[in-house]
Amino acid sequence: MDLLQQIVARAKADKQRIVLPEAEEERTLKAADKVLGDDLANLILIGNPDNIHKLAEQWGLKNIDKATIVDPLNNPKTEEYAELLAELRKKKGMTVDQARELVTKNNLYLGCMIIKTGDADGQISGALSTTGDTLRPALQIIKCAPGITCVSGAMLLITNQKQFGEDGVVVLGDVAVTPNPTADQLAQIAYTTAQTAHSVAGFAEPRVAMMSFSTKGSAKDAKDKATGKSVYIIDKVVDATKLAKEKYPDLKVDGELQADAALVPAVAEKKAPGSDIAGHANVLIAPNLEVGNIGYKLVQRLGGAVAIGPILQGIARPVNDLSRGCSVDDIYYMVAITECQAQDAKKA
Missing domain, CATH: 3.40.50.10950 (Rossmann fold)
Incomplete structure (x- = not known):
């Protein structure tokens, strides 16, 4: 079935x-x-x-x-x-x-x-x-649902690559609603996307990867030339991961992780040794709407995945x-x- x-x-x-x-x-x-x-x-x-x-x-x-x-x-x-x-x-x-x-x-x-x-x-x-x-x-x-202030949208991605996600199924958020979430909003998106993975996709154990172009500090945030301050890209994901663990202690979540480190065990062993999520993630959280929306459409069009959604969450x-x-x-x-x-x- x-x-x-x-x-x-x-x-x-x-x-x-x-x-x-x-x-x-x-x-x-x-x-x-x-x-x-x-x-x-x-x-x-x-x-x-x-x-x-x-x-x-x-x-x-x-x-x-x-x-x-x-x-x-x-x-x-x-x-x-x-x-x-x-x-x-x-x-x-x-x-x-x-x-x-x-x-x-x-x-x-x-x-x-x-x-x-x-x-x-x-x-x-x-x-x-x-x-x-x-x-x-x-x-x-x-x-919004109790404790939630951020509405988002998740996409179910069904692939024929059974080794990834949950028998080839991955849930990706946010792909539809919040353009540039704060760290707190990103933590909420992680939680509500995991709920969608459980209630809709039927995942017994959502395993959430907070995605970035860095894995566990492999890259650092760029600095704004005018102010010298961090542009708050990687740091936001790191902060969101910490908040998600604090606010939702039962949530299985880790980050920051690159997409290959999140999905491929061999890569995870090299880039994020000791992580119980890396290499086994079935829920992926994009750092912003731009990444999430572009990402699912590339997987859908170039990878041949079936994309179901967006499924609104947080209400x-x-x-x-x-x-x-x-x-x-x-x-x-x-x-x-x-x-x-x-x-x-x-x-x-």
Whole structure:
């Protein structure tokens, strides 16, 4: 059974309530039909019920009646949601009228309110919306997980190089959200990416490598010519590793490590002798978004890896973002991934 099949199996074993706020979009509705037909999740579709049923009939979809459909313009919970949203955002000056406008005209806000009040476990959008549009209501309403201030995105990289990572699977973060994390944020990214590796990829023991172009002091930070101060590249990774070990004592993490030292035992023996992570890492943390995003795309395009994600992490309940070029299958598997995250969030 490959990783995607494993994720689907775990999702089916404990179905979650997942909101699809872009339910009148073609790929989303077709994916919803497949999810419902396979009994993968309990879906909440946001949209005009007449339009959804008309589109389902037009596209030959047979399972949409198994979903709960929420009409934002005719929702008995509108006032409850509006009052709660206004309360959540009162420090920002939001009125009940403004909140009502959001929960009736912005499906992404409505979906997050459904989660906030305990009627759903996660949300997926992005087929029509930007990452910013997806994240904004999630951070305003659901907020970050306890102890976390930094949202990030992880990528599952599935390769045919079984000797690396976890039988050829590596989880890489951050690839999507935080451009230049501080040492503390990088430590949080290490922790939340390890959580994703456990809850989604099924790793029994995430082993985290904090990556750099240096291994254990083999290179030193460059100095700014004007000030003479460190440009804080390697030092940030070193500091982040220390913070991660202090803040998350159960996390198996080491750094700074070059990519080959993180993945290849023979190289690790030479560059990082005595490390219990070097040569055996299955979770890789990039020092910044530039490295993470470029790195996964190179592995995907030149190395032939299957890249799944980005999977957003650090939010109290899972809210995931799709590419606007996503396929029906992309949405289907993201439903399963979001369910696995929701299952894990409930255990916290």
